[in-house]
Amino acid sequence: MEILNLLLSAKLLTLAGAIVTLSIYYQRRFTTRSRIADAFLQEVGKNREGIKNLKPHLKQANITHEKQVPLPGKFDYLPDGTKLQRTVPAYWFPKYEKGDIPPSSRISTAVYNGNASEITRFRKSTTNKLIDYYYDIEFIKSLIDRLHKGEELAPAAYGVLPTKINDLTQIEDLEKLLKTEKRRFPRLQRLLRISKSRLTSKIPELHRFQPNNRINSDSENLRESHILFQKTDRF
Secondary structure: OHHHHHHHHHHHHHHHHHHHHHHHHHHHHHHHHHHHHHHHHHHHHHHHHHHHHHHHHHHHOOOOOOOEEEEEEEEEEOOOOOEEEEEEEHHHOOOOOOOOOOOHHHOOOHHHHHHOOOHHHOOHHHHHHHHHHHHHHHHHHHHHHHHHOOOOOOHHHHHHHHHHHHHHOOOHHHHHHHHHHOOOOHHHHHHHHHHHHHHHHHHHHHHHHOHHHHHHHHHHHHHHHHHHHHHHHOO
């Protein structure tokens, strides 16, 4: 009996040790993931502000979708013969010199470069979103630095750059994903959010099952049954 007790105690100690080891392991994983997610959150937030500060300079250089400029010698005519100057997006005619556009130094990729191998700790959706984000960041940084030097870009690049600029200032989805990664059980949080969204979308359908609607439905069914009974009673 004593031997069995000793064996049982040994097994319990082994199990307790395994539980403690796993707890420490998962705690370290959570701490690391949370720290890296927080670092990314700070960097993408600073990048957003840096990109926003570039927009006035790009607009001044006509590299924007927000301005239209006249197309020399081109006119459109209304049915009544009125002549209108034809306009085109301003980026068709960029105007800038060396130094007019600030360098891209305020847009950083330091956290990504230092933790590129660590983003696999995140869920696949977060990882893919980060990769796409930093790919676009590297792309606009290269264009902005060329503009800063006064270099001429390919014609299509002048139209693509303001689009990318706008996209990189609207990163709420990425920030939500990173905030979820800072929680202990990100997958559970995602499932709860999806469930809440689906439940919210079903609320209008639930109104069909309110007491008044059910009474009306029952009354309608009773009326239809009565009519059917009268028809069958004729035979």
